[in-house]
Amino acid sequence: MGASLLLAARSGDLETLESLLSPDYNQIINIDVVQTPPHQPNLSPPHETETIFGVTAGGNTLLHIAAQYGQPRIAEEVCRRECSLIATVNARLESSLHLCAKSGHLNVTEVIINYIVRKGGFEDVLRVKNMKGDTAFCSQRVVRYVLERPNLEKLLNDQDYEGNTPLHLAVTMGGKEIVYDFIKDDRLDSRVMNNEGLTPLDLSQKLNDHLKFPFNASSLIIRCLVDFGAIISPKRSDLQKRNRTHDLESEKLCITVSQSLAIVSMLIATVTFAAGFTVPGGYWSSNG
Numbered sequence: 001m002g003a004s005l006l007l008a009a010r011s012g013d014l015e016t017l018e019s020l021l022s023p024d025y026n027q028i029i030n031i032d033v034v035q036t037p038p039h040q041p042n043l044s045p046p047h048e049t050e051t052i053f054g055v056t057a058g059g060n061t062l063l064h065i066a067a068q069y070g071q072p073r074i075a076e077e078v079c080r081r082e083c084s085l086i087a088t089v090n091a092r093l094e095s096s097l098h099l100c101a102k103s104g105h106l107n108v109t110e111v112i113i114n115y116i117v118r119k120g121g122f123e124d125v126l127r128v129k130n131m132k133g134d135t136a137f138c139s140q141r142v143v144r145y146v147l148e149r150p151n152l153e154k155l156l157n158d159q160d161y162e163g164n165t166p167l168h169l170a171v172t173m174g175g176k177e178i179v180y181d182f183i184k185d186d187r188l189d190s191r192v193m194n195n196e197g198l199t200p201l202d203l204s205q206k207l208n209d210h211l212k213f214p215f216n217a218s219s220l221i222i223r224c225l226v227d228f229g230a231i232i233s234p235k236r237s238d239l240q241k242r243n244r245t246h247d248l249e250s251e252k253l254c255i256t257v258s259q260s261l262a263i264v265s266m267l268i269a270t271v272t273f274a275a276g277f278t279v280p281g282g283y284w285s286s287n288g
Contacts (some may be wrong), residue, residue, distance in 0.1 A: 001054035001062070009062050011072040017062075020050045021081070023213050052082045059090035060099075067096040067112070070105035079115045086112055086122050093130045104257030109145055117152060126159045127169060134173065137166045145186055156188050163194035171204045 008016040055061055060068070066075035075096075078085060089095050094102075100109040116122040126136050136142050143166075146152045157165055167188060170178040179200075182188050193199050194271045198206065 001056050002050050005050045005054060005062070006065065006234040008073050009065040009071065010069045012074055013192065014073045014077060017074060017077065021155065052078065052085070053164070055090075058092070061085050061088050061090075061096070063096040064087070064090055064094070064099055067099040067105060067108045068103055070108060072105075072107040072111050075108045082120055083115055083122075086115060087125050087128075089128060089130075091278065093128070095125050095128050095130075095136065097125060097142065098128075098130055098134070098135035101136050101142050104141055106141060106145055109142060113146070113152065113155075117155075123155060123158050124160055126155065126158075126166070127164070135169055137169055137178065138173055138175060140175075140178055140181065143170075143181050147181060153187050156182075156185070157192060159192065159194070163192075163196070165189075165192050165194075165200070167192075167200045168198075168203055170192055171200045183287055186215070 004019075005017065005020045007013075008020060052062065056065075062078045063075060066072070066078060086096065097112055100106070100112065102108065113126075116125060129135055130161075146155055155166070159165055160169075164172075167179065167182045167190060170182055183190060190200055194203070
């Protein structure tokens with residue numbers, strides 16, 4: 001990406017950006033008038049090739065720049081010209097929505113999400129993970145923006161290729177406040193299971209098993225989910241029932257074994273005591 005285009009995107013200079021992206025920009029007509037007959041007019045190569053697909057050294061597209069610097073007009077124009085850039089990530093695996101979340105420019109967030117809804121097919125962009133494992137939904141500002149707009153309702157229960165909903169991802173990231181914002185919204189279905197058959201509550205319990213502290217984020221998320229009526233999956237219920245049955249059988253077996261060992265111990269003690277009276281030199285022989 002050339003310096004002129006980068007500066008135009010940063011400053012929100014839409015007219016200059018449109019001019020720089022014009023097919024005729026920076027091409028000069030050269031006509032040779034010295035030689036006879038003169039050569040045909042020809043276009044010289046552009047000094048600085050500009051394209052909508054240009055990126056910075058860090059892999060940022062024009063849409064990333066618009067998101068970072070809060071330029072909704074630039075974002076609108078870029079999406080209109082090439083909406084595929086919505087799904088493009090930079091060198092840190094960040095989409096333009098990641099940068100919106102990071103910088104807090106909700107005006108650009110609105111432009112991008114509206115294009116996602118209108119065009120369709122870009123819903124997974126909201127769940128793309130950067131190098132830190134964060135999605136655009138890791139930002140409470142983005143989450144609340146989506147929750148506040150009725151036309152974005154379908155995004156709330158959309159599942160990614162692993163079957164995870166935004167609530168699953170919020171649980172995975174340990175975002176207590178975001179989980180709370182999601183779960184208190186009646187439109188969100190906390191019963192949805194991912195490809196592993198886990199509901200958000202199942203997932204939070206699974207994550208909590210690895211953390212032994214009583215007041216960690218996972219335990220607070222579990223409490224939040226339970227308080228708002230989240231449930232475990234039927235598969236998980238069957239597993240728990242089977243485990244309880246297995247535990248009961250194991251307990252009965254332990255009791256039986258313990259009783260058997262007690263009887264054996266009593267028999268051994270009785271035999272040992274009796275042997276003391278019958279062997280030569282025992283109690284009975286000494287009395288004789």
